[in-house]
Amino acid sequence: MSTASPQNIDAPDSRSVRIVWRDGHESLYDNRFLRLSCPCAACVNEWTGERTLREEEVPGDVRPASWHLVGNYALSIGFSDGHDTGIYSFELLRSLCPCPACHPQGR
Ligand SMILES: [Zn+2]
Numbered sequence: 001m002s003t004a005s006p007q008n009i010d011a012p013d014s015r016s017v018r019i020v021w022r023d024g025h026e027s028l029y030d031n032r033f034l035r036l037s038c039p040c041a042a043c044v045n046e047w048t049g050e051r052t053l054r055e056e057e058v059p060g061d062v063r064p065a066s067w068h069l070v071g072n073y074a075l076s077i078g079f080s081d082g083h084d085t086g087i088y089s090f091e092l093l094r095s096l097c098p099c100p101a102c103h104p105q106g107r
């Protein structure tokens with residue numbers, strides 16, 4: 001299975017990040033949701049997969065301060081709360097897409 005990759009990434013407003021994928025799909029992520037979904041070792045227990053990051057530790061107005069591509073498979077995001085170790089693979093980002101087409105049952 002080929003993994004979709006982003007064609008464009010931008011911040012349409014102060015609350016969200018938008019990714020337009022090469023297949024034309026568009027994903028709009030809430031900043032805080034993205035931060036809370038961080039897959040790094042500081043946020044998720046590598047052995048159990050359990051999320052150790054607690055929601056109350058994340059400021060309500062957190063936002064990505066910077067981001068850059070890692071190779072051709074992931075996006076590294078540095079957040080305004082100083083957390084910059086999160087590497088979001090395109091696969092993960094695509095699976096996090098909150099749109100109704102990706103999650104018909106809602107989540
Ligand atoms: Zn993290």
Ligand SMILES: [Zn+2]
Pocket residue numbers: 025026027097098099100101102103
């Ligand atoms: Zn989607």
